[in-house]
Amino acid sequence: MERNNAWKAYDEAALQAVENAARGYRAFLDQGKTERECADAAVKAAQAAGYIHLEEAIAAGRAIQPGDKLYQAQMGKAVMLFHVGRQPLEKGMNIVGAHIDSPRIDIKQNPFYEDTDIAYADTHYYGGIKKYQWVARALALHGVVAKKDGTLVRIVIGEDESDPVVGISDLLIHLSQEQMVKKASDVITGEGLDIMLAGRPLAGEEKEPVKAMLLQILKEKYGLEEEDMLSAEIEAVPAGTSRDYGLDRSMILGYGHDDRVCAYAEIQAMLQLPAVPEYTCCCLLADKEEIGSVGATGMQARYFENAVAELLALTTGKESDLALRRALANSRMLSCDVSAGYDPLFASAFEKKNAAYLGRGVCYNKFTGSRGKSGSNDANAEFIGRLRKVMDDHGIAWQTAELGRVDLGGGGTIAYICALYGMEVIDSGVPVLSMHAPQEIISKADLYEAIRAYTAFMTDMTK
Numbered sequence: 001m002e003r004n005n006a007w008k009a010y011d012e013a014a015l016q017a018v019e020n021a022a023r024g025y026r027a028f029l030d031q032g033k034t035e036r037e038c039a040d041a042a043v044k045a046a047q048a049a050g051y052i053h054l055e056e057a058i059a060a061g062r063a064i065q066p067g068d069k070l071y072q073a074q075m076g077k078a079v080m081l082f083h084v085g086r087q088p089l090e091k092g093m094n095i096v097g098a099h100i101d102s103p104r105i106d107i108k109q110n111p112f113y114e115d116t117d118i119a120y121a122d123t124h125y126y127g128g129i130k131k132y133q134w135v136a137r138a139l140a141l142h143g144v145v146a147k148k149d150g151t152l153v154r155i156v157i158g159e160d161e162s163d164p165v166v167g168i169s170d171l172l173i174h175l176s177q178e179q180m181v182k183k184a185s186d187v188i189t190g191e192g193l194d195i196m197l198a199g200r201p202l203a204g205e206e207k208e209p210v211k212a213m214l215l216q217i218l219k220e221k222y223g224l225e226e227e228d229m230l231s232a233e234i235e236a237v238p239a240g241t242s243r244d245y246g247l248d249r250s251m252i253l254g255y256g257h258d259d260r261v262c263a264y265a266e267i268q269a270m271l272q273l274p275a276v277p278e279y280t281c282c283c284l285l286a287d288k289e290e291i292g293s294v295g296a297t298g299m300q301a302r303y304f305e306n307a308v309a310e311l312l313a314l315t316t317g318k319e320s321d322l323a324l325r326r327a328l329a330n331s332r333m334l335s336c337d338v339s340a341g342y343d344p345l346f347a348s349a350f351e352k353k354n355a356a357y358l359g360r361g362v363c364y365n366k367f368t369g370s371r372g373k374s375g376s377n378d379a380n381a382e383f384i385g386r387l388r389k390v391m392d393d394h395g396i397a398w399q400t401a402e403l404g405r406v407d408l409g410g411g412g413t414i415a416y417i418c419a420l421y422g423m424e425v426i427d428s429g430v431p432v433l434s435m436h437a438p439q440e441i442i443s444k445a446d447l448y449e450a451i452r453a454y455t456a457f458m459t460d461m462t463k
């Protein structure tokens with residue numbers, strides 16, 4: 001039982017549509033290198049499509065009607081879009097949920113020091129990374145600094161062609177005899193991921209003159225004091241834009257496909273819905289998935305539940321806990337997150353019949369987890385049966401997969417958290433090669449099929 005390669009079925013019009021989707025996605029990816037930037041982009045896209053802020057609707061006491069479009073943001077790092085359907089909310093929603101945080105290197109709160117005429121920032125990496133992949137490459141700094149007076153200074157350094165970039169040095173091969181025999185996990189240590197920021201002493205400065213140079217630049221260019229770093233969130237990410245990949249341009253190389261490719265597909269699907277969908281459709285963009293969906297912006301926080309409660313109150317005029325529970329329990333969800341693409345160079349990590357392949361369309365994972373499905377949301381067969389029909393009725397290229405060979409490792413998504421409400425949830429996403437590396441690879445065909453799949457799911461999936 002083998003799935004077809006999606007490219008084989010495309011005519012000229014479809015190839016053009018694939019390319020258009022890829023172009024839009026690359027722009028989204030290049031502008032959204034942090035969860036905050038992606039959240040901003042999602043809100044802007046929603047506003048342009050006529051979505052109004054849920055808080056505004058609440059303040060105005062506005063009664064919500066089928067066809068209304070609302071968005072809600074959580075601390076600028078998570079976003080929810082709702083497109084109200086014909087059916088009452090208690091009948092459940094069709095939800096697509098992705099995460100917009102990606103593995104990266106965060107600057108510590110007390111970061112700066114000088115050693116031997118070089119000024120550095122100490123860092124703490126975020127999410128699962130192979131640390132050795134992040135050295136000897138151009139990094140950009142993105143983030144915010146919250147000053148005591150309440151102002152928020154936004155920082156993006158290293159993306160404009162005229163900007164400087166920063167980075168982490170590696171040991172020259174000539175002197176690496178000891179390093180080369182170390183375990184890959186020990187080649188570069190967490191505390192060794194220090195970013196070079198400056199290398200020129202400030203004239204007239206005796207003590208730590210290079211660090212003084214750095215602090216002077218921060219003061220002059222951004223109005224920042226060293227103490228302001230205590231309330232900063234600066235993320236070091238690979239500098240530069242995404243690129244077409246392969247001589248046939250069939251793929252995209254870029255930072256943060258996990259999980260911005262699914263986030264983008266969801267947003268596009270949301271914007272393509274009919275004026276009044278049958279069921280209320282929801283696009284969820286969560287933060288903190290890469291570190292366990294914790295914190296006030298992670299999926300485990302209650303912001304989604306709260307937003308649905310507010311929506312119910314505006315729709316029905318009633319504040320009913322029972323109605324909220326019904327709305328959540330009766331919902332259907334695609335937990336949209338990237339899948340491990342089969343890599344012929346690492347064939348032994350996969351079981352070929354149950355792997356996701358680049359170019360064979362959007363992927364469904366009945367379960368993720370590790371070892372004996374530990375920690376996974378094992379989607380119900382009945383739900384998958386109905387999903388198969390929706391996918392096939394719409395002629396969507398899709399495949400099923402597990403996350404690699406049994407016993408080899410594992411992972412999870414936000415699926416199990418949403419399943420706590422008793423709703424039907426299955427993992428769905430785009431296959432990725434080199435996942436969590438500074439630059440990851442996807443097929444344009446899979447992005448295109450994901451957008452079509454999420455649209456079909458939201459318009460046609462029923463209880």
Ligand code: MN
Pocket residue numbers: 099258259289337338
């Ligand atoms: Mn992910």
Ligand code: MN
Pocket residue numbers: 258290436
């Ligand atoms: Mn991930």
